[in-house]
Amino acid sequence: MKKSVLQYALFDAGLTLAYISLVSFFIANGEAIFGPGGGQFATMAFLLLFVVSAALTGLFVFGRPILWHVQGATHEGITLAIYTVVYLAIATLLALGFLFWILHSA
Numbered sequence: 001m002k003k004s005v006l007q008y009a010l011f012d013a014g015l016t017l018a019y020i021s022l023v024s025f026f027i028a029n030g031e032a033i034f035g036p037g038g039g040q041f042a043t044m045a046f047l048l049l050f051v052v053s054a055a056l057t058g059l060f061v062f063g064r065p066i067l068w069h070v071q072g073a074t075h076e077g078i079t080l081a082i083y084t085v086v087y088l089a090i091a092t093l094l095a096l097g098f099l100f101w102i103l104h105s106a
Helices: 005-028 030-034 039-070 074-104
Strands: none
Touching (some): 005 039
């Protein structure tokens, strides 16, 4: 059975969300994992992680739509990119709502 555009969008958004969750875990717990300090190397590592993250999430979100466009399925590629961004926007709103709920429930 062939996957629908919505299924591909959900998969791509889920993959992006999983990667963001993993990176945010390391950022939030960096001092506990790597120890305090680090100076210039910590700054360099953070910037490298930032660049790699931008490249990977760009690939997760726009890789398949670009590939589909190149293969001649331009409408499906644009639709996939839009649905993926919509799924990520929904995930963002849910995360912000959850954060608001946690911070204001005390």
